[in-house]
Amino acid sequence: MRRNVKKEKQTDKGDAAAEPVRAKVAGVARDESADVESNQPNQEEDVADRRVLRSKYLAVMTKINDARDEISNVDSNKFNIIINEVDNLHQQVSKPREQVADAEALLDLANTLATSVKSISCEGISLADFVNCLIREFGKSTRSLETQENEQISIDWKEIGVAVSPFFRTCKGICTMLGPMSNELKQRKPMVTRKRAVRPTDTTRPDEVDETGAEEKTDTDRNMAVMFEILRRKRQVKLESLILNRSSFAQTVENLFALSFLVKDGRAKIVVNGSGSHIVSPKNAPAASSIASGEAAYSHFVFRFDFKDWKVMMNAVPVGDELMPHREDSHPTLSQAEPAANSSGASTTTPIRKLSRNRGLILQESIVDDSPEPDDANKGPGIRRCRRKLN
Amino acid sequence: MSNLGDDFSQFDISKEEKDKLVAEVVRYILFKTHQNSGCPIKREELSQLVTKNYRHRSLPAYIINEAKAKLSTIFGYELRELQRSRPSSTNHSRLSQQSGVDAKSYVVTSQLPAEVYKKYVEDVNTSHLTGFTFVVISIVQLSGGKIAEDNLWHHLKRMGLHETDENHPVLGNVKQVLETLVQQRYLQKDKVSGPEGTTLFYELAERALDGTVSDRVKQYISQIVKKDDATVDIL
Incomplete structure (x- = not known):
């Protein structure tokens, strides 16, 4: 079978579109005068025709794909039908895009036949035959x-x-509770050679530490003792009166902290009376056996307390009803820092001791140097720079 | 290899240590085969069992060979070495960087005669997967050792298997089972770029190309078709 390659005839005019010269399968050219038409309306028709032609080729390729088993069958006429259809379509081909579609259809046909030829190596059994036999057999x-x-x-x-x-003689392996462990490659550590240290011959005994200081009572313990003594004397007191310190918000919080420990230890209880006030009263701590058996059960509540609440509490508690005494030595920072602020003298260094809130342990000591520096002279008498020196 | 077998003192390890390593490798092979549904075990994994404690370069090869012998004598299993003749296009970039040794992997097959295997070893619970494996290998083989994915599904559809079927009454997720055959190295995926995008091809891989397996499959294909022809003639 011979196929002519379609050529496009170029006219001499630069702006005129090239008119295709279509050759028949036999190779006889059509009369050119019949094809010469006005360019504009013909172009749209041509595009539509070509689209239809390509869709026809696509349909043929689908047919080849679906009937691939029949095509290779000796008894079937399917191959002749399809090849004739492709030939008929080829007569309408004019542009390269359609030529590609035509070539692809022929390639599909050739591949189908090639596959069937390959199957001859297996005693001439085609795929279709094998599948049919499987369906019949199984x-x-x-x-x-x-x-x-x-x-x-x-x-x-x-x-x-x-x-x-x-x-296939496949093996299933062994199934146990422990499967193969994750086998990850461990990175080797680089070898480091160290000099062996010579063991010291003389042995020393560490000094015994005097632990008498550890037994000292903390501030909280002292506060708890004072509070419990007040409760023992008064028997029933209002919670606000017990914890309020009118001159110090911090000490009010510390009092609340001490009360919470008393309640936790079972040495005090808080109840709400008929008027809605919280009443604190002393009690004996429960025995270990009753705690273990569950007779003595704790119930908890969250006590919200901030600076605003302290202000409200001061208004609620009459002056002089506060039960816990004010602790003077609790904040030496304030008392020692005040003279430093007031003194306008020359270079005075004031040591400031920072204590923890209620443990009384020295955490840090610092010195505030109030001496004005030379470059601060122009900033006016009221402004000072502070240098902090840490010991 | 006999020299290695006779003398392992060159590795500076005792007989007990050697036996322990061999036992560990054998145990790993057996458990991993079950866990991975018969997928090949990479040589690298087996080597790591040895190299994590011992540094001798040729010790892993020796231990694997010893494990091979143990599996054969005790369990009647053959530890077969697989090595890709060429990497598949899907993982070409990854494998191209590895050396030939790293690409090696192992599968376990039974050494029992067919009759004995059929009578005592055959697992009826997984025979449907073996059946599917045979059918797919046969289809690819009859297509000349390579088949386009859509073509393969065309034939499988005729047998009631659809690409989209995730709940087949026997096989479950059919596409996943087909993927398992790739992992088990019966099939190999190959992507071919064409004018209309990439086309996926399936071709026979090492386990299907193995002489005995290939011959037996061809033999059984002929047997089925001939038997069927005989039935048609009688009718």
Whole structure:
């Protein structure tokens, strides 16, 4: 079979579009005068025709794909039908895009035949034959090959498996509770050679530490003792009166902290009376046995307390009703820092001791140097720079 | 290799240490085979069991060979070495950087005769997967050792298997089972770029190309078709 390559005839005019010269399969050229038409309306028709032609080629390729088993069959006339159809379509081809579609259709046809030829190596068995035989041999449904495509077929896969298992002789391995552990490659540490240290011959005994200081009572313990003594004397007191310190918000919080420990230890209890006030009263701590058995059960509540609440509490508690005494030595920072602020003398260094809130332990000592520096002279008498020196 | 077998003192390890390593490798192979549904075990994994404590370069090879012998004599299993003749296009970039040794992997197969295997070893619970494996390998083989993905599904559809079927009554997720065959190295995926994008091809991989397996599959294909022809003639 000979196919002519289509050429496009170029006119001498630069702006005129080239008119295609279509050759028939026999190679006889058409009369050119019949094809010469006005350019504008013909172009749109041509595009539409070409699109239709390509869709026809696509349909042929789908047909080749679907009927690939029949095409290679000796008894079938399918190959002749398809090749004639492709030939008829080829007569309408005029542009390269359609030529590509034509070539692809022929390629599909050639590939289908090539595949069927390859199958001759397996005693001439085609794929279609093999699948048909599998369906007949192992198909579960009583379905002949002529029935509709959409009808479900089910193959007995187990039966096939049993028949062919000795070919593969697969091993299942061993199943235990412990599977293979994750086998990750560990990075080797680089070897470091160290000099062996000579062991010291003389042995020393560490000094014994005097632990008498550890037994000292903390501020909280002292506050708890004072508070419990007040409760023991008064028997029943209002919570606000017990914890309020009118001159110090910080000490009020410390009092609340001490009360919380008394309640936790079971040495005080808080109840709400009929008027809605919190009443604190002393009690004996429960025995260890009753705690273990669950007789003595704790109930907890959250006590919200901030600076605003302290202000409200001061208004609620009459002056002089506060029960906990004011602790003078609790904040030496304030008392020692005040003279430093007031003194306008020359270079005076004031040590400031920072204490923890209620433990009384020295955490940090610092010195505030109030001496004005030379570059601060122009800033006026009221401004000072402070240098902090840490010991 | 006999020299290695006779004398392992060159590795500076005792017989007990050697036996312990061999046992560890054998145990790993058996458990991993079960866990991975018969997928090949990389040589690298087995080597790591040895190299994590011992540094001798040729010790892993020796231990693997010893494990091979142990599996054969005790369990009747053959530890077969697989090595890709060429990497598949899907993981070409990854494998191209590895050396030939690293690409090696191992599968375990039974050494029992067919009759004995069929009678005592065959697992009926997984025979449907073996059946599917045979059918797919046969289809690819009859297509000349290579088949386009859509073409393969075209034939599988005729047997009631659809690409989109995730709940097949016997096989479950069919696409996943097909992917397992790739992992088990019966099939190999190959992407081919064409004018209309990439086309996925399936071709036979090492386990399907193995002489005995390939011959037996061809033999059984002929047997089925001939039997069927005989039935048609009688009718």
